Amino acid sequence: xxSRTSSYKVVLLGEGRVGKTSLVLRFCRDTFVDGQPPTIQxxxxxxxxxxxxxxxxxxxxDTAGQERFHALGPIYYRDADAALLVYDxxxxxxxxxIQVWVRELRKMVGDSIQLSIAxxxxxxxxxxxxxxxxxxxxxxxxxxxxxxxxxxxxxxLDELFSSMGKRLLASREEKLGSPAxxxxxxxxxxxxxxxxxxxxxxxxxxxxxxxxx
Amino acid sequence: MxxxxxxxxxxxxxxxxxxNFTPVPPxxxxxxxxxxxxNAAVLAAPAQRAWLRDAExxxxxxxxxxxxxxxxxxxxxxxxxxxxxxxxxxxxSLGHDFQVWWACFLCDYPTGALWAxxxxxxxxxxxxxxxxxxxxxxxxxxxxxxxxVRMTGVPDNMWVEIIRIARRNDKSQERDQxxxxxxxxxxxxxxxxxxxxxKMTLELVDCRGAHRSDALSRWESACPPGHIDLRAASELxxxxxxxxxxxLKIEQQQRFIAWLAGSQEDVVLRESEALMALLRxxxxxxxxxxxxxxxxxxMADAATPQPPTAMVELSALVSDAALPVGSALCEFVDDxxxxxxxxxxxxxxxxxxxxxxxxxxxxxxxxxxxPSLQLLQQLPQRLWWRSRADHAPAEGAPPxxxxxxxxxxxxxxxxxxxxxxxxxxxxxxxxRAVGEGRRQLAGQLxxxxxxxxxxxxxxxxxxxxxxxxxxxxxxxxxxxxxLQLPPPLWLVEPGDPSAVALRDCGPSDPRLPYAIAVQLLRxxxxxxxxxxxxxxxxxxxxEVIKCATRAxxxxxxxxxxxxxxxxxxxxxLLPLLVYVVTRSxxxxxxxxxxxxxxxxxxxxxxxxxxxxxxxxxxACRVAQDxxxxxxxxxxxxxxxxxxxxAAGRSCGAAAATLS
Numbered sequence: 001x002x003s004r005t006s007s008y009k010v011v012l013l014g015e016g017r018v019g020k021t022s023l024v025l026r027f028c029r030d031t032f033v034d035g036q037p038p039t040i041q042x043x044x045x046x047x048x049x050x051x052x053x054x055x056x057x058x059x060x061x062d063t064a065g066q067e068r069f070h071a072l073g074p075i076y077y078r079d080a081d082a083a084l085l086v087y088d089x090x091x092x093x094x095x096x097x098i099q100v101w102v103r104e105l106r107k108m109v110g111d112s113i114q115l116s117i118a119x120x121x122x123x124x125x126x127x128x129x130x131x132x133x134x135x136x137x138x139x140x141x142x143x144x145x146x147x148x149x150x151x152x153x154x155x156x157l158d159e160l161f162s163s164m165g166k167r168l169l170a171s172r173e174e175k176l177g178s179p180a181x182x183x184x185x186x187x188x189x190x191x192x193x194x195x196x197x198x199x200x201x202x203x204x205x206x207x208x209x210x211x212x213x
Numbered sequence: 214m215x216x217x218x219x220x221x222x223x224x225x226x227x228x229x230x231x232x233n234f235t236p237v238p239p240x241x242x243x244x245x246x247x248x249x250x251x252n253a254a255v256l257a258a259p260a261q262r263a264w265l266r267d268a269e270x271x272x273x274x275x276x277x278x279x280x281x282x283x284x285x286x287x288x289x290x291x292x293x294x295x296x297x298x299x300x301x302x303x304x305x306s307l308g309h310d311f312q313v314w315w316a317c318f319l320c321d322y323p324t325g326a327l328w329a330x331x332x333x334x335x336x337x338x339x340x341x342x343x344x345x346x347x348x349x350x351x352x353x354x355x356x357x358x359x360x361x362v363r364m365t366g367v368p369d370n371m372w373v374e375i376i377r378i379a380r381r382n383d384k385s386q387e388r389d390q391x392x393x394x395x396x397x398x399x400x401x402x403x404x405x406x407x408x409x410x411x412k413m414t415l416e417l418v419d420c421r422g423a424h425r426s427d428a429l430s431r432w433e434s435a436c437p438p439g440h441i442d443l444r445a446a447s448e449l450x451x452x453x454x455x456x457x458x459x460x461l462k463i464e465q466q467q468r469f470i471a472w473l474a475g476s477q478e479d480v481v482l483r484e485s486e487a488l489m490a491l492l493r494x495x496x497x498x499x500x501x502x503x504x505x506x507x508x509x510x511x512m513a514d515a516a517t518p519q520p521p522t523a524m525v526e527l528s529a530l531v532s533d534a535a536l537p538v539g540s541a542l543c544e545f546v547d548d549x550x551x552x553x554x555x556x557x558x559x560x561x562x563x564x565x566x567x568x569x570x571x572x573x574x575x576x577x578x579x580x581x582x583x584p585s586l587q588l589l590q591q592l593p594q595r596l597w598w599r600s601r602a603d604h605a606p607a608e609g610a611p612p613x614x615x616x617x618x619x620x621x622x623x624x625x626x627x628x629x630x631x632x633x634x635x636x637x638x639x640x641x642x643x644x645r646a647v648g649e650g651r652r653q654l655a656g657q658l659x660x661x662x663x664x665x666x667x668x669x670x671x672x673x674x675x676x677x678x679x680x681x682x683x684x685x686x687x688x689x690x691x692x693x694x695x696l697q698l699p700p701p702l703w704l705v706e707p708g709d710p711s712a713v714a715l716r717d718c719g720p721s722d723p724r725l726p727y728a729i730a731v732q733l734l735r736x737x738x739x740x741x742x743x744x745x746x747x748x749x750x751x752x753x754x755x756e757v758i759k760c761a762t763r764a765x766x767x768x769x770x771x772x773x774x775x776x777x778x779x780x781x782x783x784x785x786l787l788p789l790l791v792y793v794v795t796r797s798x799x800x801x802x803x804x805x806x807x808x809x810x811x812x813x814x815x816x817x818x819x820x821x822x823x824x825x826x827x828x829x830x831x832a833c834r835v836a837q838d839x840x841x842x843x844x845x846x847x848x849x850x851x852x853x854x855x856x857x858x859a860a861g862r863s864c865g866a867a868a869a870t871l872s
Contacts, residue, residue, distance in 0.1 A: 009819055021782030025313035043758070043783050064787035064831070066697070067848045072831040081820070133653055 007057040008168050011077045014086035016065030017183045019120040023151040024060050025084060027161055041108040041141040042095040049165045056165040060084070074108055082164055087135075089119045089148065095135065102142050114167050115144035118160055122148040129158070268844055538565050615672045618811050621658070621666070628654055652814075656742045659812065663741040670804040677803035680837040681794075688795045688839050690716035693726050695851035696788045701768035702761050707851065727793055730756040734797040743812040746805060747822040754825040757789050783828070788846055790832035795839065802836075806830050 015018045028045040049056045063076045064070070077083060085101055087094040098117060105113055117139045119130065134149060139146030145163050151158035378490060629651050633641060641647060661667075671678065692712060694703035704726035705712045711724070718725050733753040740746045761781050794802060809826055810818075818821055841852050 007819065016784050021784065025782075043754075043786050043828070044780065044821050059819060061827075062783040062786075064783040066784065066787070068835060068844070069787055071833060072834055075827050075830050075834075090266070 006054075006163075007059060008081040008171065009079060010058050010060045010082045011080040011086055012060055012062045012084050012086065013073070013077075014065055014099075015088075015091075015097045018065070018086050018088040018091065018094045019140070020065065020086045021062060023118065023120055023149060023157065024062065024084075026151045026154055028060065037039070039087045041117055047161075049162060051162060051165050051169060054169060056169060058082075058161065058165065060091070066078075073104065077105060077109060077113070080109070081168055082116065082159075084116045085144070086116060086118045086120050087130070088121050089135075090124050090131050092129050095119075095130045099138065102144065111143075112171075114164060114171060115139075115142065116160060116164050117144045117146045119146070119148040120151060120157075123150040123153050124156060160175060162210050253442065322703060342838055397645050468586055614669045617643075618666075621812075625655055625658060628658065652744070655814070656744065657814075659742040666808065667804070670808045671801060674803040674807055677833075677837060678800055681803060681833065682800040684839050685795050685798045685800060688836075688841070689798075691792055691795050691839075692716060693789060693792050695847050696792060697846060697848055698766075698785060698788055701764045701783060702789065704760070720796055725796060727757055727760050727789065727796075728752075730760065730793045731797045735799055737799055738801060743809045744811050744814070744817065744822075747813050747817060747826055749827050750809070751822050751825040752787065753793065754790065754828060757786060757793060761785065761789065787832055787835075790828055791836050791846065794829065794832045794836040802829070802833050806833060 012020050012024055028047040043062045045062075047058050047059045047060070048204055051056060059079070061076060063073065083101075083105055085098045087098045089095075102115060102117075105115065117135065119132070119135050136146045137149075145160075145167065147156050147160040147163070149160055151157070234532065298795060629866070633647065692703070692705060692707070692715060693702075693706055694707040694712065700706075705715060715722075715725060720731055720735060722728065730753045731758055733749060737749045760782050765781070799805070806826065806829060810830070813822060813826065818826070837845065843852075844856055
């Protein structure tokens with residue numbers, strides 16, 4: 001089973017205009033070999049990562065950053081295996097927004113979701129307002145991986161995603177060790193019963209328990 | 214009109230008491246096989262213009278009248294004159310006589326023309342120009358229907374305006390039942406009315422396409438917007454429709470209608486008498502009624518008694534292994550094996566020796582035809598009808614949707630297990646065969662139980678459906694340029710003169726920005742399986758992106774900047790989807806999305822289909838509480854414009870909407 005490609009859902013969160021879309025586009029486009037263009041474009045992209053002898057397939061779901069859509073986050077990150085939180089190092093508000101997301105994710109989804117925080121636009125070092133140290137400390141405190149990226153100059157992206165892939169694999173192997181049989185990537189883990197929970201703005205707390213196989 | 218037609222005889226007294234119309238004699242027409250119709254006379258008729266001006270200049274008077282007609286308390290009824298296409302003749306305070314042009318479906322009527330539909334659907338005014346009584350007329354505010362409609366009938370996804378004559382709300386009594394000839398169908402946008410009208414539904418009974426061999430099935434998959442209940446209006450109409458459909462030629466059909474008109478005289482007379490009696494006792498009774506739907510779908514009509522009590526019983530029956538479902542499944546598996554075997558046999562044999570995995574059949578052969586699972590299909594139907602007969606509608610009991618859904622999942626899992634067991638070994642090892650078998654099995658199951666599930670979902674989502682219907686109505690003039698979006702994605706600039714016209718467009722109008730996506734989304738209700746529905750959602754999203762990307766790259770080319778891969782993320786996609794949802798007016802969307810969410814296979818939930826589903830769920834939520842006055846999704850300057858447009862530009866006052 002380990003040799004098989006496993007697919008993970010990664011949800012991309014962050015305020016509007018922090019560069020979520022270009023970040024993921026840069027990551028997925030550069031090595032996007034097959035001729036057919038992605039049909040829903042930057043909104044839902046797939047990219048396969050080779051990590052040693054294993055292949056990890058990341059399905060990256062973009063979300064709308066506008067405040068108006070904030071309450072609808074749970075619809076998106078339901079069943080997500082990882083979340084990539086993007087902020088703009090030149091914008092304190094976007095960093096604060098990340099912290100809101102993290103709190104919400106931990107509350108709604110629990111610890112089963114792998115968090116990565118990306119400080120984007122690292123090419124604009126001169127306009128930086130969120131210090132690297134502050135962000136890294138925050139990431140540590142919430143158990144997230146931190147990286148600074150520049151979608152423009154294609155910096156830090158591979159490291160960010162391969163670290164995410166590794167941690168996804170590791171957490172999955174951890175789960176495989178547990179007696180539960182149904183574990184695996186979300187696509188197989190989701191039981192039919194769980195799939196029918198109607199999503200509300202405030203999903204019931206029990207929805208998180210169904211994720212721990 | 215034939216002289217013996219009972220409709221006219223019975224209605225004449227009612228109408229003559231109101232007003233007399235003199236139809237404009239037919240002039241030049243584009244109808245190839247018919248005498249010409251002339252619109253010029255209509256357009257030039259000063260009385261009509263005066264009346265229209267009058268009505269629009271004094272919306273309050275018209276509103277008062279309508280309020281009386283519909284017996285609505287003040288404040289509940291919201292009338293928007295600018296969207297109001299149908300005018301009653303008997304506006305007491307105005308009291309004009311008009312020349313009205315009797316329009317048939319085959320006639321053209323320019324924007325602004327007044328026309329009255331015939332009181333009998335099958336009658337053609339071009340050939341029967343004599344005066345006929347009718348209580349009101351329409352003002353054409355939409356562009357003419359495309360010419361092809363004449364040949365093909367109303368195409369899929371087109372909205373229709375339906376006028377029902379002399380019917381009241383209660384259809385339980387014979388005298389209230391509708392005759393075929395009482396229904397007129399026009400290819401116009403449905404009337405704009407407040408969603409608060411109680412107990413009203415639209416019924417579509419259409420004879421024009423009845424000579425087509427596929428007429429019955431075609432109408433089922435065509436036409437009905439969310440709020441139009443597509444069904445024959447009564448037993449009589451059912452029978453009529455069946456007979457009419459069986460008549461192969463129009464001539465036969467017309468003879469049949471004539472016969473019908475002659476034979477149903479007693480029914481019509483009784484109806485007429487009852488109306489007259491009521492009229493004498495209650496002056497406020499409307500002698501003619503145009504039924505207006507609450508813009509909720511037939512799926513969602515909360516007033517319709519639901520037979521949910523039998524649903525648990527149903528699922529128990531389906532999942533009961535002792536019942537014939539097991540043997541039905543065996544049939545299914547046999548069929549599937551035969552079909553798959555035929556297709557797969559040759560390549561599988563060839564490839565079996567060197568490799569353990571049998572070669573998949575060439576992809577051009579997929580998808581395979583569906584094997585029959587007839588017993589399974591019949592089972593819920595039988596139960597459905599039985600439950601309607603046996604059970605009184607549950608009073609206040611919430612439909613046991615969750616149990617049913619769980620049960621359906623259990624049934625599906627059980628069926629899949631059985632399928633695996635019954636498949637021959639060679640097929641069982643082919644993941645593609647197993648996948649295809651499961652897919653088809655799930656499709657069969659869903660097709661057979663959709664009629665049971667969809668009302669349950671509609672009931673469960675009634676609040677959302679109602680909210681969306683209200684909001685879609687309120688925001689019906691929304692354009693992308695009202696949204697906080699990069700200007701290239703607007704497609705139409707807010708100051709553009711065409712934007713003004715576009716605000717009043719119906720959802721089928723091809724000039725709307727992102728029209729294809731809107732129309733695609735409107736096909737959602739025509740599919741029964743979650744996979745098909747999810748595909749529609751994905752296609753709609755793709756269409757939005759395709760459109761937007763083209764606009765972005767055009768803009769990039771125009772400004773001379775090198776295209777750095779004009780790409781759209783969710784930041785732009787979601788607001789556009791909100792627009793598409795609002796404009797498409799698929800008010801049952803919340804129920805549809807919940808259904809897809811529950812039953813879309815897990816693999817697809819994770820992929821693009823899942824993303825499209827989630828995006829539309831999001832857009833649908835936002836669309837439900839979108840409003841003109843304060844919404845961070847709208848541009849501040851657009852709030853005034855759009856709200857003004859919604860409130861009725863032709864009245865010249867934004868105050869036309871009562872609150």
